[in-house]
Amino acid sequence: MKIAIGNDHAGTEYKLAIIGLLKSMGVDVVNHGTDxxxxxxYADFVHPVAREVEEGNVDLGIIICGSGNGVSMTANKYQKIRAALCWTTEIVQLAKEHNxxxxxxxxxxxxxxxxxxxxxxxxxxxxxxGGRHERRIEKIPCK
Structure with missing residues (x-):
C-alpha cells in the first residue's frame, strides 16, 4: 500500500507520528507536507496529495491542518476525491464503509x-x- 500525506504547520507533529506508524505497518509514504x-x-501541500490519489499513483491520502476544514475543501475540488473530515474513529469507519x-x-x-x-x-x-452506497457515490461528481 502507498499513501500520500500532506499538512500545513499545524499538522507537522501529527504527520511525523503518522509517517512513523505507517512505515511500521509496511506502508510506503509520499510526504508532500511541510516538515x-x-x-x-495548506493548499500548497494538499493539491499534490489530491492529484496523487486522483491519478492512482497512491492508494489513499491523509491531509492535516488545524481544523481539517481548509485541507478538506481543497482536496474535494478534485473530481475523483472524497476527502472526509473526521474527528472520531466511528466517523472514519462510516466515511470508508458508506462514502x-x-x-x-x-x-x-x-x-x-x-x-x-x-x-x-x-x-x-x-x-x-458497496451495495446501496455505490449508487450514492456515483452521484457525487458534478458533470
Missing amino acids: GNDSVD DANILSLPARFISLPQALEMVKTFLNTSFE
Whole structure:
C-alpha cells in the first residue's frame, strides 16, 4: 500500500507520528507536507496529495491542518476525491464503509495524537461496503 500525506504547520507533529506508524505497518509514504512549524499555506501541500490519489499513483491520502476544514475543501475540488473530515474513529469507519473516502482529513487542533493514530489505523483497515452506497457515490461528481 502507498499513501500520500500532506499538512500545513499545524499538522507537522501529527504527520511525523503518522509517517512513523505507517512505515511500521509496511506502508510506503509520499510526504508532500511541510516538515516545519513556520506558517505555510495548506493548499500548497494538499493539491499534490489530491492529484496523487486522483491519478492512482497512491492508494489513499491523509491531509492535516488545524481544523481539517481548509485541507478538506481543497482536496474535494478534485473530481475523483472524497476527502472526509473526521474527528472520531466511528466517523472514519462510516466515511470508508458508506462514502468510500479516499482521503482522510484530520483536525490537529481538535483531536489528540493518540486519537489521530487510531483514526489512521481505522482508515486503512476499513473497506467500502458497496451495495446501496455505490449508487450514492456515483452521484457525487458534478458533470
